[in-house]
Amino acid sequence: MTTLTLTSKRRRAALRNLAFMSPWLIGFGVFFAYPLVSTVYFSFTHYDGFRPPTWSGGQNWTYVFTHYPLFWPALRNTLWLVLVMVSLRVVFGLGIGMLITRIKTGTGVFRTLFYLPYLAPPVAATMAFAFLLNPGTGPVDSLLEKAGVPAPGWFNDPSWSKPALTLLALWGIGDLMVIFMAALLDVPTEQYEAAELDGASAWQRFRYVTLPNISPIVMFAVVTGVIQTMQYYTQPLIAGKVASGVIQGAGTQFEPGYPDKSTLTLPQLVYNLGFQRFDYGSACVVALVLFALSMAFTALLMRRRGGLIQAGD
């Protein structure tokens, strides 16, 4: 008797779990697992969306890696952004976080002002910066001129477009500021007091007390920063479009990565191959590269021991 009720209890629990999980299980299958498998399949086919796909072996893969002129520039840009934009964002975010924890008068006002740019919708923020940095008419240009500094071409100059995007990314530092602020406030006060009694300088206190305490958060910021950079899409695309002056609409072709491929990122290639060239097979190759890179860094986040996001509780 008891075993019977136990099994029926267990079955009811299993049904309950299934019921609660069902929205996600369906979503995962239909909107992720199945299309992911299709992406792998399409990457080995010639497919233009009109004629049915035909098997083509590794042709798309060799095409993307050896002949597609936009692939390596996009990857190089991504590397640049990881090295420069991500590290500057982490350093600046930590700096702003430290600043805000030291501000004692009007903290709430400062915090809100520092945080607001993070909320600006990416398209709007990028358009705003395209205007601010616009050579000739932009306010930054006139301020620089008043200061006697020659203004760079920003979004119109291949060697200044990524620094301009970095500036935009530093403006929207609010997410990192909040995360670092919470981490800094969690550092035990006694450790600072002990360090001060030992005569530690401000730098030594930062180096030997603050940094060891917040290092997991710094790692988190770096790794999520890298993942976000792999997927960096709207800002570089809009910056390039606005700077090139191309009018959106049917029939217009925008030179991807304007100026001179300097703002190309991997997600833009999926769009270029799939929706401008109708080469779905090669688009899927880039999609899988994007998948592999994102997953590799996500695995870093989830490493079981010392992982930053623990799976269990």
Next chain:
Amino acid sequence: MTQVLERPLKLAPGASGAERTARRRALLEWVAVHSLGVAAALFFTLPFVFVFLTSLMSDSQALSRDLIPHTWEWGNYRKVFDTPGFLTWWRNTLLYAGLGTVLTVLSSVPVAYALAKFRFRGRNLSLMLVISMMMLPPQVVVIPMYLFWAKQLGLSGTLWPLIVPMAFGDAFSVFLLRQFLLTIPNEYLDAARVDGCGELRTLLRVVLPMAKPGIAAVALFQFFSAWNDYFGPQIYASENPGAWTLSYGLESFKGAHHTDWNLTMAATVLVMAPVILVFFFAQKAFVEGVTLTGVKG
């Protein structure tokens, strides 16, 4: 350095030389920190200020290097609203963001609850899959998804391919809610069960009222991410201007008015303003959400 400031600053009259030096140092530090704060505040706010000022300039002045409008052309905003399509973009954005948010919350709460409070085989695997999905850009599966929605269901030129999937749980929302639900002590759930509540009733009557801040954070994030989405509408709605959203339409607005920086900036202000207004009303929930996903594990 913080400690120096937190020390009581009131010193007895006739304080010793060392104490006076400490007080002077604290004051100097206060000045240094707050000057830096003001400088940073200028960096963060001036872009908004310049955008807003330009949005009020006359057509000819917007092409000059002036920073402040000679005449305040509030009519620019009227002109933006009179642009064909602008009101449609608003309606579409509200539909996408509003309906999408409701669907996301409804479908993500039960999943997050199961992942936070039930024990079952495959739970950790599911959670890892949720986190992985959260970290993947939409471009990874967009080709088959587009073919599915456009070629098989004929729904390109609408926002439904973006709205419908939200009825099946969104990875980020599930994760954030699960993190929040972990902070609710199990004793509350056990007490409800002892009182004879089923799981659904426990969720609705006990958990949901306590999870309000978490749900608010998820709703805000979801609303903003739909509001900000450019790639989704670009893929599914671009061919039909009647289905464009604000974020997508704004760029075409720039294209059509490529020398009218004043009108473009007015439109930019109109896209930014609602997000910032919502933030002011819900600041606490929002910041809590950022901290929750970033730090607690």
